[in-house]
Amino acid sequence: MTDYLVPLILLTVCCLALRKKENAYNILIGGAADGLKLLLTLTPTLILLLTAVTMLRASGAVEVISAYLAPIFRCFGIPPETAILVLIRPISGSAALAIGADLMTRHGVDSIIGRTVAVMLGSTETTFYTISVYFGAAGIKKTRYTVPAALIADFVGFTVASLTVRLLF
Amino acid sequence: MVMSWIFTGIVAIALVAAIALGRGSELAAAVPTGAQAGIALVISMAGSICLWTGVGALMDKVGLTDCLSKLLKPLLKRLFPSTQKDTQLSQHLSANICANFLGLGNAATPMGIQAAQRLSIKSNHVASDELCRLIVLNTASIQLIPATVAAIRASLGCTTPFDILPAVWITSLCSAGLGLTAAWLMGKLWRR
Structure with missing residues (x-):
């Protein structure tokens, strides 16, 4: 089923564009060029953060931290191997990407852990960054219950990601 | 500034752990390996990222964004009652949610910020319930195609990167x- 999903989305969008007499090809090219700009800003960050994450992994710190947190994570059905990702995801998007890529490489992209990591990355956001950008722009000083509510949403995301992967794969 | 602390923190923890566990040579080897892994990751996911930002732009041009915002209207009315009086706010809000949905993060943030500013004009530096809801909705990341993650999966040799959809x-x-439910419950309890 999911095999045809992406090609179908591609075809549908192109057909819709042709029906509207839009230059589908040129728009795709323009968008792809924007993607390249995005990648250019992402590159230095990812190089630095993957260096830091690889160091953290090689030092053995990750295993120590994961082992300490394992009982809590197991309690909620979250694989303890993902502990580091869960901790960093709300704070830094690119660090989370670096950790996620590292975890997927080590445990295998198609393993339960690899897939759980992918679903976690795909269904959560850099919560603290988002909050600071929006409140900063709106000039808000009293944030009331936003932080706890957003963190609850994140926590639900992490547990449901672990659950759906176990059920669907 | 936050990132400086995170980076320094990670390196410091790594150094302390390596000394404690006697993994000095592994730590030294990790520095060049990590840097190379960084550039390798960027290069191997570049193709998919570019393709999907292209598709996202096309989806927007084709009018999928407008179509989506029409579908979302009943939901928006309930979550953000002020949109009924303020059409501009309504436009910014639906554009923000739709751009997020299509994975156009760069387009979503400015729209969301404009909506946040309109939602807090008379707020006197205190977040309103509606602004809290907007932020919770933005931090939950509802996305049709999580292109970056799929790109990483494909770059690591996964043949079906989209089966996680x-x-x-x-x-x-x-x-x-559940985030919105929590916000709603706390909004009842948490007086300004």
């Missing part, structure tokens, strides 16, 4: 739904 959709909907 149903799981991602279910997870996003659950976290957005």
